[in-house]
Amino acid sequence: MILDIISAVLILLGGVLSLAAALGLLRFGDLLSRMHASAKPQILGLLMVAVAIAIQYPAWSTVTTLAIVISFQLVTIPVATHMVGRAGYRTKHLRRSMLYRDELAEAVDRAEAREAAWERRRGSGTDHNDG
Amino acid sequence: MSQIVLDTLIVAASVLLATSAIIALYRIVRGPSILDRMIATDVVLASIMCGLGGFMALSGRTDLLPVLIVLAMLGFVGSVSVSRYVSKSDSMTPGAEVGSLSDFSSSDWHMPKESADDAEGDSDTGTRQQAQSAVGEEWPDDVARGISDVADGPDAITVQEDEEPVTVGLDQGTDPGADLSAEPVADPDAEGEGMGTGPDSGPEDSDDGERTGPEPEEDEGGRR
Numbered sequence: 147m148i149l150d151i152i153s154a155v156l157i158l159l160g161g162v163l164s165l166a167a168a169l170g171l172l173r174f175g176d177l178l179s180r181m182h183a184s185a186k187p188q189i190l191g192l193l194m195v196a197v198a199i200a201i202q203y204p205a206w207s208t209v210t211t212l213a214i215v216i217s218f219q220l221v222t223i224p225v226a227t228h229m230v231g232r233a234g235y236r237t238k239h240l241r242r243s244m245l246y247r248d249e250l251a252e253a254v255d256r257a258e259a260r261e262a263a264w265e266r267r268r269g270s271g272t273d274h275n276d277g
Numbered sequence: 278m279s280q281i282v283l284d285t286l287i288v289a290a291s292v293l294l295a296t297s298a299i300i301a302l303y304r305i306v307r308g309p310s311i312l313d314r315m316i317a318t319d320v321v322l323a324s325i326m327c328g329l330g331g332f333m334a335l336s337g338r339t340d341l342l343p344v345l346i347v348l349a350m351l352g353f354v355g356s357v358s359v360s361r362y363v364s365k366s367d368s369m370t371p372g373a374e375v376g377s378l379s380d381f382s383s384s385d386w387h388m389p390k391e392s393a394d395d396a397e398g399d400s401d402t403g404t405r406q407q408a409q410s411a412v413g414e415e416w417p418d419d420v421a422r423g424i425s426d427v428a429d430g431p432d433a434i435t436v437q438e439d440e441e442p443v444t445v446g447l448d449q450g451t452d453p454g455a456d457l458s459a460e461p462v463a464d465p466d467a468e469g470e471g472m473g474t475g476p477d478s479g480p481e482d483s484d485d486g487e488r489t490g491p492e493p494e495e496d497e498g499g500r501r
Contacts, residue, residue, distance in 0.1 A: 147279050154286035157331040161293030164324045168297035171304045171320055172476050180304075184316045187323040187350075188295075195330030202334045211342040226319075226356035233360035234312050253411055 153198035160198075177210035177239040181227060188223050192216065290331060298324040315359045323351045 163186045170183020196212040234240055235250065243247075301324065304317035326348050333341055 147283075150283055151279060153287065153334050154283050154290070154291060155332060156341050158286050158290040158293070159309050160327040160331070161290040161297070164297040164320070164327055165293045165300075167320050167323070168300035168304075171313075172300050174466070177310065177316070180313060180316050181283075187327060189318060192330065193325050195327050195334065196326045197336040199330055199339070200350075203337065203339050208339050208342065211346075215342070215345045218346065220354035222349065222396060226360075229357050229360040230312055230315060233497055238311050239310050271409045273333075 149201050153201045156194045158200075160187065160194045163187040163191035163194070175261060176241045176244050177234045178231065178235070181231060181234075185223065189216075189219055192219055197208040287331075287335060293482075294324050294328045306388075311359060312363060315356055319352050319356060322348055442497070 167187045170186075171180050174180050174183055193216055200212055205246045216232050222241055298321050301317045303322070305314050306315040308317055326345055329341065329344060329348070333339055337447040
């Protein structure tokens with residue numbers, strides 16, 4: 147019975163994290179802020195729910211499948227979030243006034259200066275930056 | 278007694294998950310851009326996964342575990358494929374300027390008005406540090422944290438027009454002095470050959486010897 151209550155509390159914590167992400171989606175005003183909010187239940191909430199399942203049914207088949215699910219989330223969620231953030235930065239989905247500092251803009255400046263210098267040396271207008 | 282506590286916890290978790298899914302659905306409907314909708318879809322998917330996991334934990338249906346794997350893979354594939362094909366015309370974010378990639382640089386956005394006149398003598402990075410702190414302090418805190426009541430959607434595009442004269446003034450101040458004098462002197466020798474000594478990627482995809490050095494570094498810088 148104690149284990150039931152512990153697993154129920156873990157599921158409740160997963161629900162709290164999910165609600166926090168939804169409120170962040172509702173309240174925040176920018177793509178990057180919403181990304182910051184929405185990453186919480188995808189890994190931590192799911193980890194809590196997986197621990198709840200593993201407490202209730204501690205069999206090897208269950209635990210290994212849960213480990214597959216959690217490790218898959220741990221691998222894919224940063225990749226997907228990185229892709230979304232990169233696309234948002236490139237297509238200007240972010241509000242510049244909400245940034246305290248933009249370290250990527252300096253790197254973009256340096257890359258563009260290097261590109262311009264290289265094309266000035268080559269003397270041709272071929273575009274290598276269409277990724 | 279403990280049964281009542283257990284039921285209360287389960288009902289509370291169900292209500293929280295349903296509320297989060299409904300709020301994320303509101304963001305999907307309302308979201309200004311397709312990336313916001315994609316993030317909200319991920320949150321809906323996370324809520325579904327948490328709810329399905331709770332259902333499995335409480336009812337013993339552990340044969341539904343492959344559904345969790347399928348849902349995780351669905352979220353990953355959806356996010357990556359949608360963010361791969363986002364175009365610049367999808368940006369409905371208020372305050373985001375729409376233009377070419379060349380005006381999207383720190384030199385004409387992070388240079389404050391008071392340091393624009395003495396930018397010729399100073400080093401470039403020092404003025405940039407001061408510029409960002411000054412720009413960051415002139416916005417109110419709630420706007421900077423993103424919790425202010427700025428309406429989103431196509432109505433608030435006028436915010437972009439309010440910020441327009443600031444950028445024009447900064448352009449006139451910084452561009453002839455800092456950029457055009459600093460960049461052609463420093464770039465072809467210092468940046469090109471300086472980076473050429475570091476990451477030597479080998480001669481596998483090069484058409485001439487000059488290109489082997491700067492290519493991987495430049496590719497990384499442009500794509501991040």
